[in-house]
Amino acid sequence: MTDGTRFTPVQPVRSYQRIVEQVEDALARGDLQPGHRLPSERELVAQFQVSRSTVREALRVLESNGVVRSRPGDPNGPEVLAFSSRALRQQMVRLARVDEVSLAELVSFRMILDGSANMLAARLHTPDQLKEMEETIDAMETAVDAGYEEFSKADLAFHEAVGRASRNSLIQLCNEVVREVVLGLISEKISRSRQSRSLMLTSLGHHRRVLAAVRAGDGLAAASAARRSLYDYYAGYVPKADRASLQALLLDTDEADDPGVARNAANNL
Secondary structure (H helix, E strand, O other): OOOOOOOOOOOOOOHHHHHHHHHHHHHHHOOOOOOOEOOOHHHHHHHHOOOHHHHHHHHHHHHHOOOEEOOOOOOOOOEEOOOOHHHHHHHHHHHHHOOOOOHHHHHHHHHHHHHHHHHHHHHHOOHHHHHHHHHHHHHHHHHOOOOHHHHHHHHHHHHHHHHHHHOOHHHHHHHHHHHHHHHHHHHHHHHHOOOHHHHHHHHHHHHHHHHHHHHHOOHHHHHHHHHHHHHHHHHHHOOHHHOHHHHHHHOOOHHHHOHHHHHHHHHOO
């Protein structure tokens, strides 16, 4: 053994975890499909050669993760469910709440996702989808006077319209989950902020620029405007020490034309 090489103790894997892994692997391979049934509890005990309590714990984990559903008194085995964003959302919320993922990381990830969605929407949208985006911008303008809650609903409708126009369901899903997690962490602060109306008006202005870029088919401008919009809306809630990662995503926006502006902006964070 090389001098200085050290290994850390291994953690034993519980049997129920192996059952969970096998079921999830079968789903990944396509051997199990939504609507299929797992074998009965008794059959699972025999197939895995484990105790009934181990099978029940595995099924509890699978149900908690949104993979299967068991009905009391159902003579059939647990039903395999279609994919839902609920499990992904739960994991993201859990990560954020235990400080494994910072607010800065969540916001910067959303800036990346939103920028990509807007770039695709600018290049791929249909006339009907563009009209839908225009209508949501009008709704956002009306909602400014109605308050943050109504504005947030109209804002969500805009991003959903952009997501559909991007023709990428995975971007839509991830963006939806990250957006909900971020808002769940700071929505109360925004709604109670004395600058709430100012933030909404600033956001509305940015969304209009995004729409103009999408209408013009300028994907790069749409992406840049989207990232700038999110930065201006959320950066104030991110600790100053963590804002550099957000600022780095703005280097191809208006600051890119003037490096001095970018330097000054970073120094003022």
